Amino acid sequence: MNRLARLWDSDIAWSFRHSPVAIVAAVVAVGMIFAAIFAPWIAPSDPFHPASLNLMDGFTPPGTPNAFTGNTFLLGTDDQGRDILSTILYGARISLFVGFASVIFAMVLGISLGLLAAWKGGWVGTLVMRIADVQLSFPSILIALLIFGVARGFIPPGQREQAAIWVLILSIGLSEWVQYARVVRGATMVEMGREYVQAAKVIGVHPVRIVLQHILPNVMGPVLVIATIGLALAIIAEATLSFLGVGVPPTQPSLGTLIRIGQQFLFSGEWWILFFPAMALLALALSVNLLGDWLRDVLNPRLR
Amino acid sequence: MLAFILRRIAQSVVVMLVVALISFTLFRFVGDPVASIVGQETSVADREALRERLGLNDPVLVQFAGYVSRALQGDFGISYRLQQPVGELILSRLPATLELALISGFFAFVFGVAFGVYTALNRRGWLSNTIMTVSLIGVSLPTFLIGVLLIWVFAVELQWLPSFGRGEVVDLGWWRTGLLTPSGRASLILPAITLGLYQMTLIMRLVRAEMLEVLRADYIKFARARGLSNRVVHFGHALKNTLVPVITITGLQLGSIIAFSIITETVFQWPGVGALFIQSVQFVDVPVMAAYLMLIALVFVIINLIVDLLYFAVDPRLRVERTPARA
Numbered sequence: 001m002n003r004l005a006r007l008w009d010s011d012i013a014w015s016f017r018h019s020p021v022a023i024v025a026a027v028v029a030v031g032m033i034f035a036a037i038f039a040p041w042i043a044p045s046d047p048f049h050p051a052s053l054n055l056m057d058g059f060t061p062p063g064t065p066n067a068f069t070g071n072t073f074l075l076g077t078d079d080q081g082r083d084i085l086s087t088i089l090y091g092a093r094i095s096l097f098v099g100f101a102s103v104i105f106a107m108v109l110g111i112s113l114g115l116l117a118a119w120k121g122g123w124v125g126t127l128v129m130r131i132a133d134v135q136l137s138f139p140s141i142l143i144a145l146l147i148f149g150v151a152r153g154f155i156p157p158g159q160r161e162q163a164a165i166w167v168l169i170l171s172i173g174l175s176e177w178v179q180y181a182r183v184v185r186g187a188t189m190v191e192m193g194r195e196y197v198q199a200a201k202v203i204g205v206h207p208v209r210i211v212l213q214h215i216l217p218n219v220m221g222p223v224l225v226i227a228t229i230g231l232a233l234a235i236i237a238e239a240t241l242s243f244l245g246v247g248v249p250p251t252q253p254s255l256g257t258l259i260r261i262g263q264q265f266l267f268s269g270e271w272w273i274l275f276f277p278a279m280a281l282l283a284l285a286l287s288v289n290l291l292g293d294w295l296r297d298v299l300n301p302r303l304r
Numbered sequence: 305m306l307a308f309i310l311r312r313i314a315q316s317v318v319v320m321l322v323v324a325l326i327s328f329t330l331f332r333f334v335g336d337p338v339a340s341i342v343g344q345e346t347s348v349a350d351r352e353a354l355r356e357r358l359g360l361n362d363p364v365l366v367q368f369a370g371y372v373s374r375a376l377q378g379d380f381g382i383s384y385r386l387q388q389p390v391g392e393l394i395l396s397r398l399p400a401t402l403e404l405a406l407i408s409g410f411f412a413f414v415f416g417v418a419f420g421v422y423t424a425l426n427r428r429g430w431l432s433n434t435i436m437t438v439s440l441i442g443v444s445l446p447t448f449l450i451g452v453l454l455i456w457v458f459a460v461e462l463q464w465l466p467s468f469g470r471g472e473v474v475d476l477g478w479w480r481t482g483l484l485t486p487s488g489r490a491s492l493i494l495p496a497i498t499l500g501l502y503q504m505t506l507i508m509r510l511v512r513a514e515m516l517e518v519l520r521a522d523y524i525k526f527a528r529a530r531g532l533s534n535r536v537v538h539f540g541h542a543l544k545n546t547l548v549p550v551i552t553i554t555g556l557q558l559g560s561i562i563a564f565s566i567i568t569e570t571v572f573q574w575p576g577v578g579a580l581f582i583q584s585v586q587f588v589d590v591p592v593m594a595a596y597l598m599l600i601a602l603v604f605v606i607i608n609l610i611v612d613l614l615y616f617a618v619d620p621r622l623r624v625e626r627t628p629a630r631a
Contacts, residue, residue, distance in 0.1 A: 134319065134322075137556075137559075137604060137608070138559075138563070138600070138604065139559075139560045139563040139564065141563065141564070141566075141567070142563040142566070142600065145566065145581075145582075145585055146593070146597060148585060149584070149585035149588065149593050150330060150593075152585070152588050153330075153588045153590060232444075236446045239446060239448075239449075240446055240447070240448055240567060243448045243567075243570075244448075244566070244567065244570050244582050245570075245582070245586060246582065246585050246586055256448075259448070259449065259452065263452055263455075266452075266455065266456055266460055267460055267467075271456065274452065274456070278449055278452065278453070281446070281449065282444070282445065282449065285444055285446070286441075286444045289444050
């Protein structure tokens, strides 16, 4: 209880309570994450279970009963009679899974290489930062595409569909690690000059322990900001790749795949198949982005 | 300055060699080049003969040298999927991509600077607020979604503009342009907006931030005290001094525009290099991927070089030799 009270009184919580944008963004983001996690319980139907589909329900406009079956769907149905609301919930699940997994992967890789570059210095540090510089001069979506293409070349054609989601996480993660490495390296260099690190060195604490237990917690602030904005970027990157047809297979559609499918029906007037997944993606990316902006302003006292 | 330029060119050559190495590794080790050429009934002896003829048994370094020298002559091998020389494929599609990228880059720059200056000078106006809000959405919307929504509104609902392709093109012998026909120009509008919107918001926000910074400087106050007109102060003094970072970002963004054209070209079925690349990723068409990698790297290296050289033209301070006091 005491701890909760302290959290309520803290700087971050105060700034959160006084920022309507942050509150709305948090409500939207957390709501969508919960809806995605509990999709199997919330969704009106399981859109990928053949038994729950009825082709007669196809192309039902949102909120109006189907001409043949009389069933009503809140957000309408697609060509195969799948409920759009359910496909969005299940799709957000995959989008968020890929998003979180690739951010964690990029974070772990970036933090490790950043700490290594700062602590070891020398040619190891130079090499890591050179690679980072070169990679940073190319747009990350291009890097992700290239890694995706190369990784697919190594996977036998029969297993490409199954492995797609992991290849996707790998390629988005590898395209985003640079930010973490640069920030962690910079912050670690600063921390390494501080007295507490020197004191720890003097009393003979193991270097690995100094880095992980003493320095790492002190450089996590900016990492958290990058990770939040990185989540929005990863969700958009996943949606883009899936939209381009090089992401997750159509049997496991993410929000990007749903938009790709919806685009085909735009010209025949079934706008809802495209519109609602697009709005879901926009709400998700925008809310996470705004949260990241807010967090950056709070954790960076210079900007206040 | 000559030493600086030579050093930059040397660095660029090193970068290109590294990219060539990656590209060669892709070309040589992802998948089996022989298996992609021969049919299933080819005997082992024939395969071995082909392997020898293609030079696949030579030392790797010799193969790499051969790859680089062939690449310099524009020979990137044969596409697995289309069975045509990759160099020709890319050349035939390059004009479409360059036209799209240059035009959207140009409009992103012009509108970005114009909106940036306007919002910096009228900070509290309703139009400024509207522009800033719209730009926030422009930054957050993924490129492909902008394209799809534009198609929905302007091609499907209003039916003002075509939604795919380049329209009618005119063949100038070495360059197929869509700029000379009405349908070609109409087809360019939606893709150019899609491609340029993000860069425009970026340039706009940068110009605005830089202008606000510069307008607070002492020499602006002094210029006003001298009784110069607003127009001279704003454009002759303030805007001129914001241009260095703006040129850097615009130049670097031109590279991003070419990269993002992958997405735009796919959305609008624009017959450019980016669409070719996406198809090669889908079909694991390694020679095309390797060649595209080299092409993009070349574009980025050249743009970086030009941006560095432009600094000298824009910022006179850089033209002065570095004195020990500043270093």
